[in-house]
Amino acid sequence: xxxxxxxxxxxxxxxxxxxxxxxxxxxxxxxxxxxxxxxxxxxxxxxxxxxxxxxxxxxxxxxxxxxxxxxxxxxxxxxxxxxxxxxxxxxxxxxxxxxxxxxxxxxxxxxxxxxxxxxxxxxxxxxxxxxxxxxxxxxxxxxxxxxxxxxxxxxxxxxxxxxxxxxxxxxxxxxxxxxxxxxxxxxxxxxxxxxxxxxxxxxxxxxxxxxxxxxxxxxxxxxxxxxxxxxxxxxxxxxxxxxxxxxxxxxxxxxxxxxxxxxxxxxxxxxxxxxxxxxxxxxxxxxxxxxxxxxxxxxxxxxxxxxxxxxxxxxxxxxxxxxxxxxxxxxxxxxxxxxxxxxxxxxxxxxxxxxxxxxxxxxxxxxxxxxxxxxxxxxxxxxxxxxxxxxxxxxxxxxxxxxxxxxxxxxxxxxxxxxxxxxxxxxxxxxxxxxxxxxxxxxxxxxxxxxxxxxxxxxxxxxxxxxxxxxxxxxxxxxxxxxxxxxxxxxxxxxxxxxxxxxxxxxxxxxxxxxxxxxxxxxxxxxxxxxxxxxxxxxxxxxxxxxxxxxxxxxxxxxxxxxxxxxxxxxxxxxxxxxxxxxxxxxx
RNA sequence: GGGAUCGUAGCUCAGUUUGGUUAGAGCGCCUGCCUGUCACGCAGGAGGCCGCGGGUUCGAGUCCCGUCGGUCCCGCCA
Numbered sequence: 001x002x003x004x005x006x007x008x009x010x011x012x013x014x015x016x017x018x019x020x021x022x023x024x025x026x027x028x029x030x031x032x033x034x035x036x037x038x039x040x041x042x043x044x045x046x047x048x049x050x051x052x053x054x055x056x057x058x059x060x061x062x063x064x065x066x067x068x069x070x071x072x073x074x075x076x077x078x079x080x081x082x083x084x085x086x087x088x089x090x091x092x093x094x095x096x097x098x099x100x101x102x103x104x105x106x107x108x109x110x111x112x113x114x115x116x117x118x119x120x121x122x123x124x125x126x127x128x129x130x131x132x133x134x135x136x137x138x139x140x141x142x143x144x145x146x147x148x149x150x151x152x153x154x155x156x157x158x159x160x161x162x163x164x165x166x167x168x169x170x171x172x173x174x175x176x177x178x179x180x181x182x183x184x185x186x187x188x189x190x191x192x193x194x195x196x197x198x199x200x201x202x203x204x205x206x207x208x209x210x211x212x213x214x215x216x217x218x219x220x221x222x223x224x225x226x227x228x229x230x231x232x233x234x235x236x237x238x239x240x241x242x243x244x245x246x247x248x249x250x251x252x253x254x255x256x257x258x259x260x261x262x263x264x265x266x267x268x269x270x271x272x273x274x275x276x277x278x279x280x281x282x283x284x285x286x287x288x289x290x291x292x293x294x295x296x297x298x299x300x301x302x303x304x305x306x307x308x309x310x311x312x313x314x315x316x317x318x319x320x321x322x323x324x325x326x327x328x329x330x331x332x333x334x335x336x337x338x339x340x341x342x343x344x345x346x347x348x349x350x351x352x353x354x355x356x357x358x359x360x361x362x363x364x365x366x367x368x369x370x371x372x373x374x375x376x377x378x379x380x381x382x383x384x385x386x387x388x389x390x391x392x393x394x395x396x397x398x399x400x401x402x403x404x405x406x407x408x409x410x411x412x413x414x415x416x417x418x419x420x421x422x423x424x425x426x427x428x429x430x431x432x433x434x435x436x437x438x439x440x441x442x443x444x445x446x447x448x449x450x451x452x453x454x455x456x457x458x459x460x461x462x463x464x465x466x467x468x469x470x471x472x473x474x475x476x477x478x479x480x481x482x483x484x485x486x487x488x489x490x491x492x493x494x495x496x497x498x499x500x501x502x503x504x505x506x507x508x509x510x511x512x513x514x515x516x517x518x519x520x521x522x523x524x525x526x527x528x529x530x531x532x533x534x535x536x537x538x539x540x541x542x543x544x545x546x547x548x549x550x551x552x553x554x555x556x557x558x559x560x561x562x563x564x565x566x567x568x569x570x571x572x573x574x575x576x577x578x579x580x581x582x583x584x585x586x587x588x
Numbered sequence: 589g590g591g592a593u594c595g596u597a598g599c600u601c602a603g604u605u606u607g608g609u610u611a612g613a614g615c616g617c618c619u620g621c622c623u624g625u626c627a628c629g630c631a632g633g634a635g636g637c638c639g640c641g642g643g644u645u646c647g648a649g650u651c652c653c654g655u656c657g658g659u660c661c662c663g664c665c666a
Contacts, residue, residue, distance in 0.1 A: 031626075031627090033624095034622090034628090035623060035625060035628070035629085036621065036623065037623035038622095038624065039625095040625050053625090055624095057623090070617095085624065096626090116598085116599060116600095117599085117616080122599090122600095123599080123600055125595090125599090125658065126658065126659070127657075127658045128599080128658095180665085181665055226665095228663085230665085233665065351591080351662075451666080453666040454666065551659095561657085561658065563657080
C-alpha cells in the first residue's frame, strides 16, 4: 500500500488533449514562482516539466501548503488539466499550452537547497558535480546521455542477436597475465598469497569460447586497467566484445559496419555510409601523422626526405641518411603567423620530442624559411611545392626518425586545425586503419612487445619475417577510427599453438612462463581451435562522441576523477585491519 | 613519474602583479509584499578556516616551502 497518490501521467506527456481530465503527477520541484496570491511550480521528472498552479480559489489547503515548497522537494499533485489563459503559454515547453490547477498537494519529501541548480546551463566545477552525482544525474543533459547509452546497449543486443551471436558472461575474477596494462589485483582469502586479477578484456575467454564452438559471441562487458586517467580513459570502462569463428578481416569489418550504421541511425538518425574507407597504418602515419587520423580536415603531410637527402643542412641530410624522414605540411593562409605563435608551436614540437621546428613562409615574391642560411633556395622551393604551400601559406617541417617525426607532425596538424577552427561540426568520419606492425621494440623493457596483443596473427605473407626481421612483420589487426578517436580495435587471432608459442618466444616469454601464464590457452588450441577473430568497441568513447561530450565521464553514471577517486562515495578508502588479516595482506 | 592550470560566501568569480583600514560582485538562500508567472518583480537580510600545514614579516587572501584536491597533457594505456 502506498501512502500517497500515485501518478496517472508523467511530467512530460500532458497536452491539450488532456484538458478537463483530473490527473496526478509526481516529481521534483524544479522552480517555484510565488506571486503572493498564486503559486506556480514547474514539476520535473525525467520525462519533462509541467507547470502546476496553486491558487486559493482552486483549493485553499493545497495553496497554503504550496507556500512551503522549495527546489527539489518531492511531491505528488492531483489537479485538473486546464488550458493556459491566452498569452500565458510557454512555447519553450512541450507542455506549455496547459497547466494543472492543483486540488491536492502531498509533500513526499523535503530537500535541502542543492549546491547547484538542476538544469543544463550550469557553470559549476566538475568536482562538485561528481560529489553530488545524484543531483548532476538529475540534469536533463545527463539523463539524455544515459538514455543514449541505454539505446546503444539495446540496439547492440538486438543486432547481434539477430545475426546469430550469443551473449556469454566471462569472469570478473580471473588470472593475472603479463603483457598489456597494469592489472587490478584481488587478493584471495582462501588461497594465502594468491591473487585474482580483474580483466583488462575478456580476450582469452572469448578465444576459448571459439574453441568451444560458440562461433559467434558478444558481450557488453566491464574492463579494468590500472593506468593513469584521461578525458577519454577511466580505470573501468565498457566494451562491446565480439568474436567470430571461420572468418577473415572482411567478415569482422562488415559485421561491425552493420552495427555502426544501426547505432547511428537508431540513436542520432544519421545515415552512415558503409563500407568505411580503409587506410594502412603506414598510409595513416605518412599522411596524417597518426594511427587514428582525423580526416575531417586536410593539412595532409608530405614526405620531403628525397629533396633534402643531399642537402648541405646536415640535420636534414643526416636524418635521411640514418633512415629517418623530413616531412611537413602546409597551413593555408598562415604565412603571416607571428613570431610568437611560431615559438609556441616550436615549444609544442620540442615538448613532444622534436629537435626543432622548421618553417617555410610562402609569399607572392619569395619563399623563405627558418633555415635559409643552411638550405638552398631551390630545396626550400621544392619543399614548399611538395607540401603544397602556395602564396600566403605557411609550411611546418619536422625531421627525425620515421615514427617520431610523423607523430609530432600529427600533433602539430591537430593543433593547427584547432587553432584555426578547421574542424567542421556534424561530420562522422569513420575509417579503418589496418596492417599495423605486429611488434614494436620497448626501450624500457629491452624486448619486443605486441602492438595489439600477443594473440594477434601476423599476416600470412609476413610469417617468414618472424624469424628474420620481426619488426617488419605486419599484423592482421584493425582499428576503427571516428573523427580522430580510436573507438574499436581487433584482429584475426593466432589459432595454432605452435605459432602462439613462437609469438610468446618473440615477446621474451619463455616456454615455462608461457605455460604458467597462458598454458590453458595453448592447451585449448591443441583440441581443435577454429580460425577466429574479433573486435572490441569502446562504448564510453562512442557514446561520448554521439552525445557531443568532451569526456567519457559525462556518459558514465559514476566516473572517477583524473586521480582515480570517486568523490561521491570517497573510494578508494582504508579498510579494517581485520579485513586485511583475512586476506593475508599487510600494507607497507 | 613529469608538465601546465585552478582552489576566496552555497555557486561562479574579482581582489594576489606592487603585503597594509572592516575581503567585494552576480546568482542562489532567508524574511516581507505581490493572483498569470515561467531568468517573475519589489524591499530588506543572513552568509567567509581566502583548500590545509609551515615559514618570511611589525603585518600574509597576496611572498616562500610543503601538502591535499579538480581539470588538461606527456609518459603509461597488450
